[in-house]
Each structure stands twice: as structure tokens, then as C-alpha cells.
Amino acid sequence: MNPTVARKALGVGVIGCGEIAQLMHLPILHELPGLRIAALCDLSDTVLSGLSAHYGVAACYKDYRDLLADPAVDAVVICTFDHGPVVKAAIEAGKHFIVEKPLAFTAEQARPLVAAAAAKGLVALVGYMKLYDPGYRLGLEQLEAIGRPKMIHVHDFAGRFDRYQSLYTQLRGTDIDPTVLKAGQAAAAAEIAAALGPDHAGYGDLYMTLLMLGSHDLAVLRGAFGVAERVDYAQAVGPYHILAVLGFPDGVPALLEVAFGAQYEWWDEWMRVDGEASQMLIEFQNPYVRNAAATIRLKQAAKADGSEGASERVLPGTPDTAFRRQWQHFLACIEGKAAPITPLQGGLDDLELAERIIKALPAKMAARDEAAA
Numbered sequence: 001m002n003p004t005v006a007r008k009a010l011g012v013g014v015i016g017c018g019e020i021a022q023l024m025h026l027p028i029l030h031e032l033p034g035l036r037i038a039a040l041c042d043l044s045d046t047v048l049s050g051l052s053a054h055y056g057v058a059a060c061y062k063d064y065r066d067l068l069a070d071p072a073v074d075a076v077v078i079c080t081f082d083h084g085p086v087v088k089a090a091i092e093a094g095k096h097f098i099v100e101k102p103l104a105f106t107a108e109q110a111r112p113l114v115a116a117a118a119a120k121g122l123v124a125l126v127g128y129m130k131l132y133d134p135g136y137r138l139g140l141e142q143l144e145a146i147g148r149p150k151m152i153h154v155h156d157f158a159g160r161f162d163r164y165q166s167l168y169t170q171l172r173g174t175d176i177d178p179t180v181l182k183a184g185q186a187a188a189a190a191e192i193a194a195a196l197g198p199d200h201a202g203y204g205d206l207y208m209t210l211l212m213l214g215s216h217d218l219a220v221l222r223g224a225f226g227v228a229e230r231v232d233y234a235q236a237v238g239p240y241h242i243l244a245v246l247g248f249p250d251g252v253p254a255l256l257e258v259a260f261g262a263q264y265e266w267w268d269e270w271m272r273v274d275g276e277a278s279q280m281l282i283e284f285q286n287p288y289v290r291n292a293a294a295t296i297r298l299k300q301a302a303k304a305d306g307s308e309g310a311s312e313r314v315l316p317g318t319p320d321t322a323f324r325r326q327w328q329h330f331l332a333c334i335e336g337k338a339a340p341i342t343p344l345q346g347g348l349d350d351l352e353l354a355e356r357i358i359k360a361l362p363a364k365m366a367a368r369d370e371a372a373a
């Protein structure tokens, strides 16, 4: 890795300064030693001028290509809506990066990016911050003790998304041309429809649910058990609610359930692994609440010889913010002290699996107006 970068604080350009950038990336970049905010990029002048004043960052751009050409920018974090073209440009500019999930909208878009980033020797991470959660990592350490799982469950109903306005101060701009945003959404919908094929193009919303919410769960599952071999079953429970049965080597099944729109106050996302005589539950916390790590619940059946009764232990993850750990890991990778935990390949694996899940559903063609959008 570049030794000059390792010596001084890494200058990070933030591309897309909306909710997740303002709630997590910017404050963390501001406070963590070894990192500094070098430049900001957004479509909104209001957002740029407000954040520029707040963080004391003079370099502000409306075009990400200008930010990428700034020599003070050593690395970027990509928090826009459409990531693929920005990732491509970041690689061409030779910048290390974290790209928020999903890596791109389709596997076809993502495939060349994985090879290109590797060819340039860049540190390139997908922002699957849950894989850096201390509680999740503690859970991974417990897996061996469970032995071969009989069954894996991953459940994500998320929770209410309308609460963050009262938890954090967020700067929103109303000065973005709505036709630009609409054109971007229409282009994404067309790319997704093409990737799903004519028989499944009608599941665009469900595919987006898998990308926006469910990609975290695909990553959590993959982080523990590798890439699923098969999709044995899929059901569209609702327009934003999907159920799938995946198959892992050795015949281990995983039941995956992902839904947007739960009106719960609590965050409802967990992975449960059932072994022959023990069970582990990893309960994830609301990702927008800082310093809240996942909790592990371990249950052990009684010994057959009666020497020990059944037991239950709760292992709280060390309080930390997974996004913060992700940035520390990114820095360690650039300094050559760690190997990426969430490389681009994983982002591609998840996109391929999301497509396979959708294609396991019964055919549903796009409505005419959707296809034309």
C-alpha cells in the first residue's frame, strides 16, 4: 500500500451526502484519528453549503468526477442512489473506496468492477457494516461449537424508519431537479428489469427489497456459511416481503425472510443457527443507533447422561458502532495491516443470489407502464 497515505490522515471524499452519510459516515470520519473529510459531493447546493460549514470542508463538488480528480482525495465513500457508475469512475481514478450496499443494481454491472478494482490493487469494500459488528463477530466464534447446523434462519422485518428525524439532525435539500432523480430511478428500473428477464421483470420492487434491506442479510449469511449453493424455493408474500429457502453444502437449509414496512418500534433482524444439541441466536440492533452491538443468545441442551442440565447464556457484543469499525478496518487494509472482510466479490455474490431468488419465483411480467418507465 502507499506508505505516504499511511503516514498522514487519509483524505476521504464523500460522494452522496444524504441520510447515511450524515448520520454515520461524516461524523465518524470527523472523529476517527487517521481519517479526515477531504471533499464533499452532492447534487444539492443546500446540503453542500451546510455540510461544508459544519465540517469545515472547503472542497465541494456537484459532479463526482471532479471530486475524483482532486489530488487531496485519497479514498472515497459512495453513498449515492446508483453506485455502479461511481464505483467504475473511482477505480479509473485509482481511489480506494467503500461503496454502500448494494455494489451495483445488477450482477452484470458489478462483475467487471470486481476485476477492475483488483487489477488496480485498490482497497475496495462493500459497506456491509453488520459484518464488523462486534456481536456478529462473537457469534461467528461460537459457530464451531454448534457443529453442523440442522437449520439456519435469517429474518429481517427491520422496523420503523420514520424515527430517525427525531434522533438526528439532518440537512435535506429541495434544490435538486426532480427530473434528474426520476431519470435515475427509471434507468435503474430498466436495468433491473433487463437483468430479471421478461418472465420476472414484474418483481422489481421485491428485488430492490432484497438489495436495499436484504443484502445485509445475504451478507450476514454468507459471512457465516459461504455462498448458498441452491435456491430451493421462493415466495412473494407481498410486494416488499419475500421468503426463500436456500441450500448450503452438506444439505443444510436456510430459511430467509425479508420485508420492508414492519411498523414495530423494535428492530426485528436476527439469525438463528440450530445444531444437534445447541442453538445460537444473533439479534441485530437498529443500525442507526450508535454503539449498539448485536447480542448473542446461546442455548445448550441437557447432557444425555444427566450430568448437566440445559443452559442459556447471553453474550452482549462490546458496545461499538459497526460503521465505525468498518472505517477502522478500511484504514487497516490501506495500511496493509488487514485483509478486506467485505471485498467486492461478496457484493457480487449477493447480487447473483438475489437474482437467483427472484428467478425462483413464479413468472410475473412487468406491467406495461412499468416496463415503459
Ligand SMILES: NC(=O)c1ccc[n+]([C@@H]2O[C@H](COP(=O)([O-])OP(=O)(O)OC[C@H]3O[C@@H](n4cnc5c(N)ncnc54)[C@H](O)[C@@H]3O)[C@@H](O)[C@H]2O)c1
Binding pocket: 015, 016, 017, 018, 019, 020, 021, 041, 042, 043, 044, 047, 062, 063, 064, 078, 079, 080, 081, 082, 100, 101, 102, 127, 128, 129, 176, 212, 287
Ligand atoms: N449500510 C446501511 O445500513 C445503509 C443505510 C442506509 C442507506 N444505505 C445505502 O446508502 C445509499 C444512500 O442512502 P441514503 O439513505 O443516504 O439516501 P439519500 O437519498 O438520503 O442520500 C443520497 C444522496 O446522494 C445524492 N446523490 C444522488 N446521486 C448523486 C450523484 N450522481 N452525485 C452526487 N450526489 C448524488 C443525493 O443528492 C442525496 O443527498 C443507498 O445506496 C443505500 O443503500 C446503507
